[in-house]
Amino acid sequence: MAAVVSCVNRLLAHIFVLLVVLMDVNGNRVKHKIYEDIQGDMACFKRFNGTQEIGCTSKFSGNIGVVHVVESKEDLVWVYQRGPHQPYVLAITPRFLTSEVLKEAQNSGKVSGVVVMVEENKLDLPGGFSGETHCPNHELGLYNDSSQSEYSGYCWKEPWNPNGTSLLYMSWSFPIFLIDNETSINNIRDYYKTFNEPGTDGEPRSWPLCCMELKSNMFGTTNTEVCMRRRTIATSVFQPVNFCDPLSDYNIWGSVKPMNSSEVTPEKSVIIVAARMDAATMFDNISPGANSAISGMVTLLAAAGALYNLKDDIMKSEVEKNVLFVLYQGETWGYIGSSRMVWNMEKGDFPFKHQEDETDQISQMNLTHIDSFIELAQVGQGMTPVGSHLFLHTDPISNVDPEIGNETDTLLNLLEKYANSSGNVKFERANGDAPLPPASFQSFLKRVNISGVVITDHRDEFKNSYYESIFDDYRNVKYTSENESQETDMYHKHISRVAGVLASALYTRLTGNSKVIKADEKLTDDLLYCYMKNFSCQMFRDYGDRLPRDLFSDKPAKMYVSVKGGEGSRTTLTHLVFAKLLGEKVELNETKCKTESLNQVHQLYYFASLNNGTCVMSTVRKTEAMSPAFLIKDYNWQSGEYSTWTESGWQLTKAMIFLKPSVAEEVGLVCGGIASLLLSLALVYFMNSRADLLFGLTTPPAPC
């Protein structure tokens, strides 16, 4: 019996300790009853170029305003004409994310912030929306206004991107946050209904009202010149503050045949096959770029993989041609990656400066080595019910040269031949008298006359009505795979078909023989799924098993170029996948599978999760993609020669929702407090000064 009692006692003691611990953990501070955090990681931030600043910033301590949910035009009118409790934070649906609405908000002076609520399930999509201008990258392209080219005015008459709003390039005096978290959106709507929603006759509600604080204070200001200057001063004098950093990442590239410095690379022998791998939106942490970047990028990777499967034929061939597959970074922001590669080639240090003492060294490449240029731009919306229909764009200026014109023609014929033989791919030549659409190829054509083609899904204006916007996601390209590999999805078959045609054409250029090559559909589908739907997919986790777990999120890949030390996970994973596709297995264990120098012809990559450890030898490597503007001494920031885009630094972005009391209540409380103090002062003074009259009479003092 005693044992039982002591047992029960011990149990009770344990339960008590457990309860105490639990209560401690659940300790509810008053703060948590006042404030509700709202998703705040997708804020609009500031960027700068040589002459201007774009984007948004909040005040240092954050912007506060009364929440007003905007579902219709009338709600906006109500805020501007009737709303007495300014400033307001407008909670809008994507339909209202237009420059007109934002400009009106800015000019009214009654708005201190905007949140855009994007609900996954009831998407209120605008008919077309692009943050870019009508002519993306026009200023830094081949046909810019100062180029004297007869095509410089073409885009303004026939815009490539008619849905362009230029929203990305505008500067706002208030913070703008994007929210896609369901709980956060529901909270905003619920609290708005309970506290703020005006009565049926538009009668405004009285205090306390539900308010929101948006905090996204940007450190940089004015333009790149100013903030780079400040940065230099700050690093040399104070604690380094990142006022702004150049947009920067890595170009990833690899050649089919190894390029050794011991062998001479013949002139006009390298066919560059390029795609861009970055996209952008106004907001941090979201840049899906499904058509604008991923479509071309995955086609390139699939073609590279398919072509490299036939490496034995290619290596045996006597034809002195090589293919360089390149993924360019930062192309959205004035062709950063391609202009950097051209700059390095011109300087004679691409990919690296020649080292005298090294034997195993990659050979240098310059502009004269380039044979032709094939670029995969947006190809995602070229899917037809029966197959694929894409357009081949060429540059009318360089084609004037008969030699280049012939080369271009040969290239187009070759592509068309394999498209026709595939049965369900149609390559159509775009208007021969139109300039190239925005493409990395333009960076090369600015410096050298070469033949080339840009493959897109549009003949004239973009088919992509959501170019560089948050809506350019898997829905935009009609990708339907729910999980990795699904037969019903047509999109990955489209991409595979195009990749197959490209690989066949390249095979012919490399070997002189004809062969119809099919790209691996499973690979294409896996890649598309990983980039567009779930970055922490099985494939990426296998390839990136040495990377920190927190790089993987189950959201779409963030395609924004970012800054040095910024979002590197997409580049790192693409690099690894690319290396595997363009590499061969070698029998080396984990410790031996290491490359000593980036200059070496072959780079070694170790994949611990593939077949219990695989060492891959590949020519794939990365080189820096930062605009030459930041490397040229005393560069003239206004010259417009190279991209000058920088991104502001910031501490954190945060949003929360709470109730705010009326001013009358606050004044009343302070007055009450002061009254309490003064009254008590008077009373205590009175009691002190008359203490002996009040107390002293009845009780005699104690005797000494």
Next chain:
Amino acid sequence: MTVAQFFGCALIAFGPPISMFALTIAKDPIRTIMLVASSFFWLLALLFSSILYTLSPSYRTPSSLELSSLSYFRNCLVSGLGFGMISGAFSLVNVLADMTGPGTIGMKGDPYNFFIASAVTSLAFIMLHVFWGILFVNAIHRRAYLQLAYVILCHMLASCITLINPLYSVTIPTVWILTILSGVLAFIVAGGSHRTIKAAIGGHPRVLQVTTSDGNTTATVNEG
């Protein structure tokens, strides 16, 4: 913005104790030490609530200090105030700290008047501690057990009634009725009555003069 709420509530709750401290205690170093000591004892009590009852009489002042009846009650007040301020601080500082942000309470269904109610309740408890101090020490001194029981029961009642918060319309009046009742009792125990109030307000200048100089002299001699 709602820094206003912070100052308002802080002044409401701590205004009266600050006045008492500034005018009665601050000028006397020993009383200041007593105040701090009693606060410390409250903290000890918080930690070892079981030892509370054995420790609480120990704030009796050292016998080497001979005191007039007036300063005897003042010392009770000082100890009580020490208790009250630290308990008030503990009950309100957390709330005050969270008040400084831009928001106020009520969004998640909590009562809007939580802040002001907390401040007013804290003030009542600070004052209650002062009065309880006077009554308790006096009760022990005179072996007036009924008075002792009143203090303990009153403490129990005032503390327990706050458990039914946020029914502020019940708890605040109850606590304040107890405060006023205890205040009146403490006043009477300390020697006050409606006559002394009248005398103090009316001010009998001549009697006052004599008594004051008398009292003052005694005090000076004693303390010297």
